[in-house]
Structure formats: structure tokens, C-alpha cells
Amino acid sequence: MLRVDFEKAGNRSNADYERLIQQAREMIPNCSAVVLSDYAKGVLNNLICAVIINDARTLGIPVLVDPKSPTFEKYRDATTVCPNLKELSLAAGESVADLEKLFDIGERFVEQYGFDFLTVTLAEKGIAILGKGKRKQASAVAKQVFDVSGAGDTVIATLTLCLACGLEIETAIEVANVAAGIVVSKVGTVPVERNELLGALVQDVGWHADEKVITRDVLRARAAAWRADGQRIVFTNGCYDLLHVGHIKLLERAKQQGDKLIVAINSDESVRMLKGPTRPMVGEQQRARVLAALSAIDAVVIFSEGTPLQLIKAIRPDVLVKGGDYTEETVVGATEVHGWGGRVCLVPLVAGFSTTDLVTKASQRVA
Numbered sequence: 301m302l303r304v305d306f307e308k309a310g311n312r313s314n315a316d317y318e319r320l321i322q323q324a325r326e327m328i329p330n331c332s333a334v335v336l337s338d339y340a341k342g343v344l345n346n347l348i349c350a351v352i353i354n355d356a357r358t359l360g361i362p363v364l365v366d367p368k369s370p371t372f373e374k375y376r377d378a379t380t381v382c383p384n385l386k387e388l389s390l391a392a393g394e395s396v397a398d399l400e401k402l403f404d405i406g407e408r409f410v411e412q413y414g415f416d417f418l419t420v421t422l423a424e425k426g427i428a429i430l431g432k433g434k435r436k437q438a439s440a441v442a443k444q445v446f447d448v449s450g451a452g453d454t455v456i457a458t459l460t461l462c463l464a465c466g467l468e469i470e471t472a473i474e475v476a477n478v479a480a481g482i483v484v485s486k487v488g489t490v491p492v493e494r495n496e497l498l499g500a501l502v503q504d505v506g507w508h509a510d511e512k513v514i515t516r517d518v519l520r521a522r523a524a525a526w527r528a529d530g531q532r533i534v535f536t537n538g539c540y541d542l543l544h545v546g547h548i549k550l551l552e553r554a555k556q557q558g559d560k561l562i563v564a565i566n567s568d569e570s571v572r573m574l575k576g577p578t579r580p581m582v583g584e585q586q587r588a589r590v591l592a593a594l595s596a597i598d599a600v601v602i603f604s605e606g607t608p609l610q611l612i613k614a615i616r617p618d619v620l621v622k623g624g625d626y627t628e629e630t631v632v633g634a635t636e637v638h639g640w641g642g643r644v645c646l647v648p649l650v651a652g653f654s655t656t657d658l659v660t661k662a663s664q665r666v667a
Contacts, residue, residue, distance in 0.1 A: 499524025
């Protein structure tokens with residue numbers, strides 16, 4: 301409702317600045333990137349900025365600046381300065397109404413102050429990159445803009461991470477723009493979750509069978525992308541040792557309950573715990589690959605725990621499917637799925653088909 305700040309702006313003592321410089325110099329060699337977040341309160345004066353920027357750039361470490369000062373002079377030789385339109389307008393002395401003129405002045409700043417490029421955040425309009433004689437504008441990727449709060453912070457944070465990881469600036473800007481698109485599609489200042497960003501970056505088109513067998517982390521990202529696209533996620537699990545008609549019917553019915561079907565299978569070790577030392581008949585990778593070949597299935601993941609509960613909590617499916625030999629009370633994860641508004645679907649079994657029967661018949665024939 302109300303925020304009251306009591307602060308002391310202006311210069312500090314020389315001893316304070318000397319301590320800050322010493323601490324910064326000790327830390328910089330262990331950094332992959334440096335961010336100067338300047339609130340224009342007197343801490344980041346010309347000397348502090350010059351020393352930190354020079355030390356970092358000498359070591360090949362990128363320096364990114366979030367400016368509040370009316371001039372960019374003290375950020376000279378930084379990798380990039382990331383103003384919003386209002387901040388660029390203040391430094392340029394021009395109205396935000398004339399974007400082209402502002403961008404022209406921004407390009408001159410790059411040359412004048414030795415930046416690699418200038419990154420201008422445009423809120424719901426995206427990001428503009430101004431370089432020496434070139435500019436690029438990336439439109440916001442949000443499907444709907446609710447609140448532009450935090451978009452600038454998100455851009456510089458994501459851009460810093462990307463440059464620290466060695467990504468080219470063109471790629472880094474695209475990733476930062478996607479992250480900003482996630483933020484402005486929410487209300488309030490909120491963080492971007494790792495899976496949200498990974499999911500938004502996934503181009504979900506025609507996965508081949510080999511691409512459907514994925515790790516838990518990849519699955520979480522892919523599920524985030526599906527959910528962001530408004531698709532309902534269905535989850536089922538089992539051993540699927542010796543795939544038979546009963547399995548196929550259940551999986552087809554499961555797919556009908558939503559848009560994307562995730563199948564989790566027990567690892568070989570997990571199957572042995574459940575079925576005994578002679579099982580499985582087919583190894584986990586082969587079982588996963590066979591399931592992935594079915595058109596009804598969109599992702600296959602292997603889990604080693606006794607139950608898939610942790611996986612269900614991580615994916616948060618909309619529908620949990622099990623065979624008709626279960627009741628809702630005995631379905632692992634049913635309580636959790638109901639808790640976030642999902643539902644449980646029990647599919648009737650196909651009479652006369654079970655893996656145990658197949659194994660028994662095969663043993664009799666061998667005998």
C-alpha cells in the first residue's frame with residue numbers, strides 16, 4: 301500500500317570508495333560477467349565505473365549496465381548499456397516520440413563511448429539493438445501483454461547469462477526477448493522460471509521417435525511449452541514389458557483425454573523390484589523406443605523410483621490415466637492431480653491380455 305524510503309544520496313567518503321574498488325577487483329577475476337546496476341545514488345561514480353569496466357574488459361569479461369544517470373559518459377567501454385526508452389531519451393535530450401532520431405543518437409553513443417552495442421528495452425514493443433552503423437529491433441513475443449513491470453530487469457539478467465555462457469549477441473538478444481515476453485504476459489514483477497524459458501524456446505514440431513525418449517529435465521521444458529500453448533497434458537505410466545493389445549487400447553484412450561500424452565516407464569531396476577528378478581523381458585531403452593514409435597504418444601520418460609509421484613509433481617498433468625484394475629484411491633498421484641484442478645481417468649482393461657500371461661505362455665512353450 302505504501303513504501304517510504306529514507307536514503308542518503310550523494311558521494312561517500314574516499315575510504316568507502318577505496319574499499320569498494322578493492323573488493324570488486326578481488327571478485328572480478330572469478331566472474332563470468334559483471335552487471336553495473338546504477339540507481340544514481342552516488343555509489344557508482346565515474347572512478348568506480350571506470351575501474352570495474354577496465355578490469356573486467358581487460359580479462360575478457362562482459363560488462364552490462366542498467367543506467368539511471370542522465371549521461372552514459374561514465375560507462376565508457378562497457379560491453380553494453382541497457383536503457384529503456386525514457387532513460388535513452390533523457391541521455392539523448394530528445395522526445396521518446398521520435399524513435400528513429402533516438403536510435404540515431406543511440407548509435408552515436410556506441411561510437412562515442414566505445415560500447416560494443418546499445419540495448420534499448422521497448423516494453424511491450426520488444427528490444428532494439430543499436431550497433432556501429434547497424435540496428436535491429438526484435439518484437440515482443442508475448443501473446444498478450446498484461447504488465448510491463450520488470451521487463452528491463454529480465455532483459456539485462458537474461459542477456460548477462462547468455463553472454464556469460466559465450467552466446468553470440470544475436471542469439472542472446474533473441475533469448476532475452478523471449479524471457480521478456482514471458483514477464484510482460486504476467487501481472488506484477490515475477491521471475492522467469494527455467495522451464496518456462498526452455499519451453500518457450502522449444503520449437504515443438506513433428507518429433508521423431510528417437511526425439512520422444514527424453515530426460516526428466518527436457519520433459520519439464522517440453523511440458524511447459526505445451527502448457528503455454530494452451531494444450532492439455534495427459535500422463536500415464538507402467539512397465540510396458542512386452543507391449544500388447546491391452547496396452548495399445550489404454551494408450552489410445554489416454555490420448556483422447558487431452559492434447560499431449562506423456563508415458564512414464566519403470567527402469568529395469570524398478571521393474572525387478574516390482575515383478576521379480578526375471579523381469580523385465582525387454583530392456584528399458586528398447587521398451588521406451590517401441591512406445592515412442594506409437595503416434596498416440598508424444599513423450600516417453602524413464603523413472604527409477606518405486607512410483608512416478610515425483611515425476612507427476614514435476615510435470616503437473618491435467619489428466620492422470622490408469623487401467624480399470626485401479627480405483628482412484630489407489631492411483632499414485634491422484635490426490636495431487638485433483639489438488640491443482642486436474643482429473644483421473646480409469647480405462648477399462650481389455651480382457652485376455654496381460655504381460656504376465658504372455659510371459660507364462662512363452663515359458664511353457666520353451667519348456
